[in-house]
Amino acid sequence: MVGKVVVSGISIILVVGVVIGVVAGVHKFGSSGDSGETLTLQMKAVSTICAPTDHKELCMKTLGTYAANATADPKELIKAAVLATLEEMNGSFNFSVSLAANANVTDARVKMSLDDCKDLYQFAVDELQAAFSFVGDSDLHTVNDRVAEIQNWLNAVVSYQQSCLDGVEDAKLKADLQNNLQNATQLTSNALAIAS
Template structure:
């Protein structure tokens, strides 16, 4: 049991935005990221996750949304790997094991939805009118679905204990990252419709 607790502590304490991007960052580029992140539910986390992308975003709402979803995908993959490792840890209770297995399934769906969203956002840059609306509707639906699956994973643990605490902490984190991504996707869609976005 002590090994299980230590293992969980080590895994949970590695929470951080792991995605990285190249590009020189200027004060103006960072100002855009910081201002955009104010529209999310978790602005400090948003800025931390996207600051390394500021140089490549360069004031583009589209590139900002794509970077946010890319970060969410990376963090979701990391969370899915974390949960998968829990299924192989000795000392886990049968009900916890079943909850972990269910969580693996929902996180797999979450990763798939975010992967589709990244691909769809790449198409958006070349569309207008009804084509734009169709692609954006897909992205908004898929990112929302990914967030729902992450929340389902957290709610699946009926047994209190270290496993539930570790999973909930990890899922709370990745859900906040995905919530921020969804907010920035929605922001991009609104600004594009109003014609005030930068390509």
């Protein structure tokens, strides 16, 4: 009799242990599955947003960080694309200011072209700030209805970027500006494709 009680007690302990283990395992599996599913949905949203872009790898890299921060909202991803472009353009503007200040330029035309680049880059930054504010302040339906306005801002940025490069005759300065502007140019192209 005592043996049966001991065996029954051990059996109950084992059954309770197995039940606790199964419940804990199901809970853990369910939690990681949900976050994996969420991350997959976010990356699908990024992939969809980046599909029409010419520079998909840069787009995926740029917007992938936003997806990792738990957003799959198209409006937030559009906003992120414009913000990334704005940040790169700010960097290019700062580079042009530094280049104009530090360049040992005796030719007045070269100095004027560098000053023009500063102005054009500032105009580009202003256009990107306007686009970013617009996307941030609008709901997605309003953004969809006013895509042409966003495209105008982004097309203006492309024009300012190209006008700067077209105006610089000094080959080394032009190459320096072009190399520095590469990411901003590609991100602008991506943002324009996304807006389209």
